[in-house]
Amino acid sequence: xxxxxxxxxxxxxxxxxxxxxxxxxxxxxxxxxxxxxxxxxxxxxxxxxxxxxxxxxxxxxxxxxxxxxxxxxxxxxxxxx
Amino acid sequence: xxxxxxxxxxxxxxxxxxxxxxxxxxxxxxxxxxxxxxxxxxxxxxxxxxxxxxxxxxxxxxxxxxxxxxxxxxxxxxxxxxxxxxxxxxxxxxxxxxxxxxxxxxxxxxxxxxxxxxxxxxxxxxxxxxxxxxxxxxxxxxxxxxxxxxxxxxxxxxxxxxxxxxxxxxxxxxxxxxxxxxxxxxxxxxxxxxxxxxxxxxxxxxxxxxxxxxxxxxxxxxxxxxxxxxxxxxxxxxxxxxxxxxxxxxxxxxxxxxxxxxxxxxxxxxxxxxxxxxxxxxxxxxxxxxxxxxxxxxxxxxxxxxxxxxxxxxxxxxxxxxxxxxxxxxxxxxxxxxxxxxxxxxxxxxxxxxxxxxxxxxxxxxxxxxxxxxxxxxxxxxxxxxxxxxxxxxxxxxxxxxxxxxxxxxxxxxxxxxxxxxxxxxxxxxxxxxxxxxxxxxxxxxxxxxxxxx
Numbered sequence: 001x002x003x004x005x006x007x008x009x010x011x012x013x014x015x016x017x018x019x020x021x022x023x024x025x026x027x028x029x030x031x032x033x034x035x036x037x038x039x040x041x042x043x044x045x046x047x048x049x050x051x052x053x054x055x056x057x058x059x060x061x062x063x064x065x066x067x068x069x070x071x072x073x074x075x076x077x078x079x080x081x
Numbered sequence: 082x083x084x085x086x087x088x089x090x091x092x093x094x095x096x097x098x099x100x101x102x103x104x105x106x107x108x109x110x111x112x113x114x115x116x117x118x119x120x121x122x123x124x125x126x127x128x129x130x131x132x133x134x135x136x137x138x139x140x141x142x143x144x145x146x147x148x149x150x151x152x153x154x155x156x157x158x159x160x161x162x163x164x165x166x167x168x169x170x171x172x173x174x175x176x177x178x179x180x181x182x183x184x185x186x187x188x189x190x191x192x193x194x195x196x197x198x199x200x201x202x203x204x205x206x207x208x209x210x211x212x213x214x215x216x217x218x219x220x221x222x223x224x225x226x227x228x229x230x231x232x233x234x235x236x237x238x239x240x241x242x243x244x245x246x247x248x249x250x251x252x253x254x255x256x257x258x259x260x261x262x263x264x265x266x267x268x269x270x271x272x273x274x275x276x277x278x279x280x281x282x283x284x285x286x287x288x289x290x291x292x293x294x295x296x297x298x299x300x301x302x303x304x305x306x307x308x309x310x311x312x313x314x315x316x317x318x319x320x321x322x323x324x325x326x327x328x329x330x331x332x333x334x335x336x337x338x339x340x341x342x343x344x345x346x347x348x349x350x351x352x353x354x355x356x357x358x359x360x361x362x363x364x365x366x367x368x369x370x371x372x373x374x375x376x377x378x379x380x381x382x383x384x385x386x387x388x389x390x391x392x393x394x395x396x397x398x399x400x401x402x403x404x405x406x407x408x409x410x411x412x413x414x415x416x417x418x419x420x421x422x423x424x425x426x427x428x429x430x431x432x433x434x435x436x437x438x439x440x441x442x443x444x445x446x447x448x449x450x451x452x453x454x455x456x457x458x459x460x461x462x463x464x465x466x467x468x469x470x471x472x473x474x475x476x477x478x479x480x481x482x483x484x485x486x487x488x489x490x491x492x493x494x495x496x497x498x499x500x501x502x503x504x505x506x507x508x509x510x511x512x513x514x515x516x517x518x519x520x521x522x523x524x525x526x527x528x529x530x531x532x533x534x535x
Contacts, residue, residue, distance in 0.1 A: 034334060
């Protein structure tokens with residue numbers, strides 16, 4: 001049997017065997033929810049009315065402040081000219 | 082209690098739910114942790130488990146932060162700011178410790194958890210916020226890289242492109258462990274500011290007195306003092322830190338059994354970062370003593386101004402430290418964008434991913450870094466102005482991130498016994514509310530400076 005043929009046989013057999021054992025070993029080693037492909041979703045949690053209002057108020061605040069920053073940049077750049 | 086919805090069973094054979102390459106690599110890393118835990122080798126276990134905490138704290142000691150500390154030392158010398166910096170890092174520890182618990186218990190990144198618990202809208206919103214803020218912050222990191230290497234006469238284009246290709250090379254390892262250790266190796270150089278501080282010959286009795294008296298405050302409490310104070314606080318905890326550490330904890334594979342080591346990791350990071358920050362203040366104190374006007378200094382100019390007081394060696398170390406601050410932050414911040422993108426879109430998001438599995442993840446990471454690198458090379462761009470504005474925007478975008486952090490860490494359905502309680506909640510809420518208020522004041526003071534002048 002030539003070296004090339006030996007390699008071809010090895011390529012066709014070993015990876016599958018290794019893959020089986022490596023996958024089983026990875027499952028044993030990792031916590032159940034650590035395997036990226038086997039994660040299960042958390043149930044959806046509804047935000048309370050107060051929290052929703054707070055989050056939106058913060059969003060408005062961030063948007064408003066960024067507009068002010070943009071205005072500040074505009075004024076500074078024009079003052080520099 | 083099990084609030085996990087039903088999913089596919091675990092498959093120990095190749096199939097659609099078989100582990101990806103990232104899981105195999107993570108399992109290898111975890112097998113070392115298991116072996117050393119069973120062997121009772123505490124020191125080795127700590128060595129294996131440190132990483133995210135140190136990286137996030139030293140990543141936050143980024144270019145703009147180091148310039149801010151240098152300005153603090155040059156304008157106020159030894160006094161109030163030394164103990165104040167310790168306080169800010171203690172606050173950072175309180176916030177970041179929550180992300181360790183969240184990541185270790187839920188095995189999900191911050192953006193992923195927001196999406197799963199509160200819906201796609203808030204998940205995508207948080208991710209978009211983060212990616213936008215990170216892009217701006219990345220620009221300032223490349224500014225620091227450019228300034229640091231500029232001291233050695235490296236042309237801006239070469240400095241920035243070199244930094245970008247360094248990021249590409251580190252990413253190409255496709256291994257979280259290797260990536261983490263390489264970046265930790267770089268991050269240690271944040272301590273380059275310590276020998277510079279020693280070369281500046283600070284008066285040790287003044288340093289000790291400052292920690293006991295929280296003073297003096299040179300010139301008293303002025304508008305400039307308040308702005309620098311708020312700036313230092315605002316730079317301590319930023320949204321990217323929350324997202325990065327939680328995602329890194331998940332990618333590293335930490336579990337609830339590792340939370341104690343995660344806390345130690347975060348505490349070590351906070352300690353090293355505080356030492357580097359204080360050293361930077363001490364290093365530039367000679368500029369304060371000799372009444373050098375630093376208002377017009379930019380980046381590497383600090384290093385040049387220090388030559389008469391710390392010599393060429395000290396100035397060289399200072400410039401190298403600035404480069405290190407920029408490059409480590411650029412690496413960690415671009416990764417936090419990629420993590421959040423993958424988490425929200427459901428694409429593979431691990432530094433262990435193969436290029437085939439994780440191409441969107443790697444594309445986002447390198448695109449974010451690439452765009453920032455290109456922006457820095459725009460001729461005549463007002464780089465220092467950009468740095469200031471970026472800090473303002475980063476501070477302004479903190480409140481929503483902090484609200485979600487507190488919501489999640491208090492969610493007993495997902496956190497169980499690891500949810501915030503008692504004192505941890507008191508400190509957590511206290512620190513975050515304080516940071517939110519300070520952020521608002523910082524924003525107002527920056528946009529409407531006249532309000533504080535009257």
